[in-house]
Amino acid sequence: MTGSQTKVDFSKIDEIITQCGGKKSNLIAILQKVQEVYRYLPEDAMIYIGTKIEGLSPATVFGVATFYAQFSLDPKGKYEVKCCDGTACHVRGSMPVLNAIKARLNLQDGKFTTDDGLFSVETVSCLGACGLAPVVVINEKVYPQMTSDAIKVVLDTILQEENK
Amino acid sequence: MELNIDIKKEQETAQQHIKDQGFRVLVCGGTGCVANGSLEVMDKFRELGANVSTLSAHDKMTVVPTGCHGFCEQGVLVVLPEQHTTYVKVKLADVEEIFNSHIVGGKPVERLLYVDPKTQEHVQKNDDINFYAKQTRTALANCGHINAESLEEAIAVNGYEALANALKENNPDAVIQEILDSGLRGRGGAGFPTGLKWKFTAANKGGKSYVVCNGDEGDPGAFMDRSVMEGDPHKLLEGMAIAAFAIGADEGYIYVRAEYPLAIKRLRKAIADAEAAHYLGKNIMGTDFSFTLHIKEGAGAFVCGEESALIASIEGERGMPRPKPPFPANKGLFGRPTLINNVETLANVPVIMRKGAKWFSSMGTETSKGTKTFALTGEVNNTGLIEVPMGTTLREIIFDIGGGIRGGKKFKAVQIGGPSGGCLTEEHLDLPMDYESLTKAGAMVGSGGLVVMAEDTCMVEVARFFMNFTKNESCGKCVPCREGTKNMLKILEKIVNGRGELSDLEVLEDLANTVKDGSLCGLGKTAPNPVLSTLKYFKDEYMAHIVDKKCPAGVCTALKTIKIREDLCKGCTKCARTCPVGAIEGTVKQPHHIDQSKCIKCEACLTNCPFKAIVKE
The missing domain is CATH 3.40.30.10 (Glutaredoxin)
Structure with a gap:
C-alpha cells in the first residue's frame, strides 16, 4: 500500500455493515459500498470489517479485496x-x-x-x-x-x- | 394449483393499454444507444408530441424506451413499429424532422433510413434490413420491441404465461421433461444439456435449494446476456421462477458483473415490480409456491463465470473454482443443491414451455437445438447482437447479416468464444456452427462472441492479447494455469517484439498442452485455445515474426517503423500537433520528420494525415 491513508469514520462503516446485512456472505457488497465512499479501500476499514463480522479475519478481507479487480487499495481519481x-x-x-x-x-x-x-x-x-x-x-x-x-x-x- | 390471477385476462388488458398508447415511437435505451444520446432523443420526441394532437395515425403518441435492438453500430435507433420503419443514427437534431414529416405528415424521412452496404440503397421496411431479416429471435424476441422497464408490456407479449401454466398444472417433472425434450443446452459455454442439470438438481429435492443465474458475462466481445437483462428482464425472471418450481427451490440469486450498471438497475426494478404483482416472491399468483430473488453484483473477476467460482463469490469469498464433484446439483451454494444456468439459457425457458419442446427442437442441428445469440463485432460492417438457428454458417453471419468486412478489407479470421475459444479461417466459413463442429475445429461456441478480423490484424498479437487476458484472470489456484499462462505470455511477447526463436514454438505448444491437461476449471483448460488455434492456422505469421523479423499485418510495434514520405508531405504540421510524444519535427510547408528514438508507433499521425504521406513499414 502506498500513499497516505484517509482517516476512516468507523460509524460510517458500521452503517454500511448494517445496511448490507452483517453476514460473511455480504463482504463483497460491503467492500463495494466502502469503496464508493472513499474511492478505495482504506487499510483501517478492512481491518475493522475483518474484526467486526463473525467468521472473517482482516487477512480474509484483504484476500477478497486483492482478488477482485474492482477493488483498489490506492485512492482512485474523482x-x-x-x-x-x-x-x-x-x-x-x-x-x-x-x-x-x-x-x-x-x-x-x-x-x-x-x-x-x-x-x-x-x-x-x-x-x-x-x-x-x-x-x-x-x-x-x-x-x-x-x-x-x-x-x-x-x-x-x-x-x-x-x-x- | 388454483391461481388467483387470470394471466390471459391480464394479457388482454395489457395489450389494450398498449393500443391506447396510440402512435408508438420506440427509442432504444440500451447501453450503446444511451451513450449515443438516446435519452435526449426520447425527451425531444416527448416534448414535440405533447404539443401536437393531429398525427398521421392515432390521436396521441407515446415514446417507449426499449432495450437493445442489437444493431448498436447504427444507434440511436428509432423504430415506428406500425409503420415498419427503422431510423438509424438518429441525432437530436433529426428528431423534429422525423416528427413533422413522418409522425405528423405520414411521409418517411428517406435520409435517415438504413443504407444497405452492398446495394447502397435506403431500406424502406425494417423487415427488409438484412441484419434483421436473416435472424430468428427467441431469447431476444422482445428486446427492442417493448418498454424494458414495464411489467405490463412484458405481460402483453406473453410474459409469465408459461409460469402460470406450469403452476396450474402443478407437475414439476413434466416441466423438466419438456426442457429435456427440447434439447436445450447451456448457452454459457460448455453446452451441457439443461434438462439434465435440472433433473440432477431436482433429484436432491426436499431441503433448501437454490437457483442461480450466471450473469457474469466476462468474455471480452460478448454482450448478449447484458442485452437480455437490459431489454427483457422479466423473461429472465420468469425462466428462473419456472426452474425454481421444477427443482423445488424457493430462493435464487442473479450474479451480474459490476460493469453492467444499467442491467442491475433494470433487474432490480423488474424484481420489485414482479413481487408487487405477485409474479415473484411469496405465494406466487396465490399458490403455495414462493420464490425470492436477490441480485449479487460481481467485482471484476473473469473466473467467476465458472460456476463453482461464482458460488464462492456469492458466499463472499475469493472467487476460486472448487473441485467437482461434488457438483453444484448436489452441494452448491451454502452447501445446498444448486441449479446454475446462464442468462440466455434461462431466457429460452419460457418460450420453450409456451411453444413446446417440439417447436424448439425443430430448429438447429442434430445435436444442437434452437437458436443462439452471437455478439458480432470487430472489422465487420454491421456490428451488433444477432440470434440465429444453430447450424447457421459463419459466411451467412459475417457476410449476409454482418454485411461483410468494413472498408472493403479482406477477411482473415474470426475469433469465436472469447479467450477460451479459437480463431477460425476462410476454410471454416461454410461450417455449420454448433457445439460439436466448433469444438472439432479447435474453437468453441462459448458465450458466443464473434470478433471478425481483417487482413490488418496480426494473429500472433491476437494470441498475445488473449494470453495477457487469461494470465491476468487466472485465479492462481492451479500451478499449470498460473505459471503456464505467464510463461506462454512471455514467449508470445518475445515473438511480437522480434526476439523470438524457432525453439520457442515447441516450448509454446508444450506449455499449451500442459496447461490444458493440468488445470482444474474451464478457464485453465481452454486458456491455450487461442495459441493452439493460431499456431495451427497461422503458423506462417509466427514464422514471419521469428525468421524474417517482420509482422505481415504491420501491427507489432517493434517490427515496424513509421515514416513520412517527403514527396507527399505538404508540411501542414497536423502530425506534429497530433503526436502524443512530440517525436515529429519540421517547419511549416516543409516536409516533416519522425525522430525514431522517440516514436512510440501509436500511428496517431498516420490516421490523421490528410495527404496519406505517413506510411508504416
Whole structure:
C-alpha cells in the first residue's frame, strides 16, 4: 500500500455493515459500498470489517479485496477513466486511445492516478458495448467510438469544468 | 394449483393499454444507444408530441424506451413499429424532422433510413434490413420491441404465461421433461444439456435449494446476456421462477458483473415490480409456491463465470473454482443443491414451455437445438447482437447479416468464444456452427462472441492479447494455469517484439498442452485455445515474426517503423500537433520528420494525415 491513508469514520462503516446485512456472505457488497465512499479501500476499514463480522479475519478481507479487480487499495481519481481493451475494442484500436489519455494526463511509468487526484486511468476487459468499439467510460458515462483526438476533447471539457 | 390471477385476462388488458398508447415511437435505451444520446432523443420526441394532437395515425403518441435492438453500430435507433420503419443514427437534431414529416405528415424521412452496404440503397421496411431479416429471435424476441422497464408490456407479449401454466398444472417433472425434450443446452459455454442439470438438481429435492443465474458475462466481445437483462428482464425472471418450481427451490440469486450498471438497475426494478404483482416472491399468483430473488453484483473477476467460482463469490469469498464433484446439483451454494444456468439459457425457458419442446427442437442441428445469440463485432460492417438457428454458417453471419468486412478489407479470421475459444479461417466459413463442429475445429461456441478480423490484424498479437487476458484472470489456484499462462505470455511477447526463436514454438505448444491437461476449471483448460488455434492456422505469421523479423499485418510495434514520405508531405504540421510524444519535427510547408528514438508507433499521425504521406513499414 502506498500513499497516505484517509482517516476512516468507523460509524460510517458500521452503517454500511448494517445496511448490507452483517453476514460473511455480504463482504463483497460491503467492500463495494466502502469503496464508493472513499474511492478505495482504506487499510483501517478492512481491518475493522475483518474484526467486526463473525467468521472473517482482516487477512480474509484483504484476500477478497486483492482478488477482485474492482477493488483498489490506492485512492482512485474523482473521475475514473476506464479504457476498454476487450477484444472488439482492441481490434479497433483501443491502445492509441489509452496512449492519448495517458499523454494528456501526464501519466507515465505505471502511474494510474494524477497527482491532483482528479483522474485515475485503468484498462478493463470488456464493458459489453462492443458495437461501439473502442469505448471509454468515465465514471458512469459511456463515450463511444473513441479516437485519440476525440478522447482529448472529452478530457479537456472535464478539465475546463473543474477549473471554473 | 388454483391461481388467483387470470394471466390471459391480464394479457388482454395489457395489450389494450398498449393500443391506447396510440402512435408508438420506440427509442432504444440500451447501453450503446444511451451513450449515443438516446435519452435526449426520447425527451425531444416527448416534448414535440405533447404539443401536437393531429398525427398521421392515432390521436396521441407515446415514446417507449426499449432495450437493445442489437444493431448498436447504427444507434440511436428509432423504430415506428406500425409503420415498419427503422431510423438509424438518429441525432437530436433529426428528431423534429422525423416528427413533422413522418409522425405528423405520414411521409418517411428517406435520409435517415438504413443504407444497405452492398446495394447502397435506403431500406424502406425494417423487415427488409438484412441484419434483421436473416435472424430468428427467441431469447431476444422482445428486446427492442417493448418498454424494458414495464411489467405490463412484458405481460402483453406473453410474459409469465408459461409460469402460470406450469403452476396450474402443478407437475414439476413434466416441466423438466419438456426442457429435456427440447434439447436445450447451456448457452454459457460448455453446452451441457439443461434438462439434465435440472433433473440432477431436482433429484436432491426436499431441503433448501437454490437457483442461480450466471450473469457474469466476462468474455471480452460478448454482450448478449447484458442485452437480455437490459431489454427483457422479466423473461429472465420468469425462466428462473419456472426452474425454481421444477427443482423445488424457493430462493435464487442473479450474479451480474459490476460493469453492467444499467442491467442491475433494470433487474432490480423488474424484481420489485414482479413481487408487487405477485409474479415473484411469496405465494406466487396465490399458490403455495414462493420464490425470492436477490441480485449479487460481481467485482471484476473473469473466473467467476465458472460456476463453482461464482458460488464462492456469492458466499463472499475469493472467487476460486472448487473441485467437482461434488457438483453444484448436489452441494452448491451454502452447501445446498444448486441449479446454475446462464442468462440466455434461462431466457429460452419460457418460450420453450409456451411453444413446446417440439417447436424448439425443430430448429438447429442434430445435436444442437434452437437458436443462439452471437455478439458480432470487430472489422465487420454491421456490428451488433444477432440470434440465429444453430447450424447457421459463419459466411451467412459475417457476410449476409454482418454485411461483410468494413472498408472493403479482406477477411482473415474470426475469433469465436472469447479467450477460451479459437480463431477460425476462410476454410471454416461454410461450417455449420454448433457445439460439436466448433469444438472439432479447435474453437468453441462459448458465450458466443464473434470478433471478425481483417487482413490488418496480426494473429500472433491476437494470441498475445488473449494470453495477457487469461494470465491476468487466472485465479492462481492451479500451478499449470498460473505459471503456464505467464510463461506462454512471455514467449508470445518475445515473438511480437522480434526476439523470438524457432525453439520457442515447441516450448509454446508444450506449455499449451500442459496447461490444458493440468488445470482444474474451464478457464485453465481452454486458456491455450487461442495459441493452439493460431499456431495451427497461422503458423506462417509466427514464422514471419521469428525468421524474417517482420509482422505481415504491420501491427507489432517493434517490427515496424513509421515514416513520412517527403514527396507527399505538404508540411501542414497536423502530425506534429497530433503526436502524443512530440517525436515529429519540421517547419511549416516543409516536409516533416519522425525522430525514431522517440516514436512510440501509436500511428496517431498516420490516421490523421490528410495527404496519406505517413506510411508504416
